[in-house]
Amino acid sequence: MSSSNQPSNPDLDETINVTQAHGRLTSDCAAAAREKLLTDSGRESIPLWVITACGVVLLIAGGVLGNAGTLFSYNNTFRDGYVRGTAPGGVDAGPEPKTAMVAFSAKGSKIYSSKCNGCHGSDGKGDGANYPSLVGSTFVIEENQKLAMVILNGIQGPISNGKTYGAGIMPAQGAGMTAEDLAGVMTYVRNNFGNSTGDVVSVEMAKSALDVSAAREKAGQSVTSEEILARHKVMLSGADIAPEIMVNPATLAPVE
Ligand code: HEC
Structure with missing residues (x-):
């Protein structure tokens, strides 16, 4: 097979079909890339549905605490029916009589x-x-x-x-x-x-x-x-x- 115009190359093993060998390699790599990465137990990423569910729970809990509860209630800070007084000469006073x-x-x-x-x-x-x-x-x-x-x-x-x-x-x-x-x-x-x-x-x-x-x-x-x-x-x-x-x-x- 060697011909006079081809340089002799000791590294080339002519029994290997290079295209085929590379093709296998590429498809194996692609398959490996599709695999899920294994993480240490307890350090897996949190599924989206868990995050969503937590959000909903927080919303409801916050609403209940904020409205009915005392945790965030402004009623503790201000007297019932409190209305802010008008600052002397303030803009609330309306036009000067x-x-x-x-x-x-x-x-x-x-x-x-x-x-x-x-x-x-x-x-x-x-x-x-x-x-x-x-x-x-x-x-x-x-x-x-x-x-x-x-x-x-x-x-x-x-x-x-x-x-x-x-x-x-x-x-x-x-x-x-x-x-x-x-x-x-x-x-x-x-x-x-x-x-x-x-x-x-x-x-x-x-x-x-x-x-x-x-x-x-x-x-x-x-x-x-x-x-x-x-x-x-x-x-x-x-x-x-x-x-x-x-x-x-x-x-x-x-x-x-
Ligand atoms: C388009 C013009 C015009 C406008 C606008 C107008 N007037 Fe007159 N006014 C007249 C004319 C003309 C007479 C006299 C009518 C006549 O001789 O019959 C008159 C007569 C009067 C009279 C009677 C005076 C008198 O001694 O008997 C009064 C009062 C009066 N006008 C007040 C007003 C007031 C106040 C306004 C605005 C709210 C006004 N007019 C708007 C034209 C006008």
């Missing part, structure tokens, strides 16, 4: 800016031709039910001074107005621009204004001077609120 006159006027000033300013002007003086002045108007500063009816229903001229402005009608402004909004804007208009009735229109009064307005014979239509003088020349019912009483500026509710 203001006097009713200041708080109602501040709320009213915002409503005025969004609802009335465009026509009656930021000084309340109107323009003398299309929009009347609110300064000194008897419908503003006299019995407060008059002003409430104008705001909630709008007014068809002639107005309190016998004149008619612009197209002769003011559109109703009551849409979306809460009693707080109405109380605020009435207080503001009656005590600004040179008006100074010195009183606050309470939220209770504003609520009764909403009722009176809804119960009008011509509900949904603008009021006229005639109707105001005939039916609304009265103060709104409801407890009044002293201008110097301290209230929460956000809710307008009196504070202790």
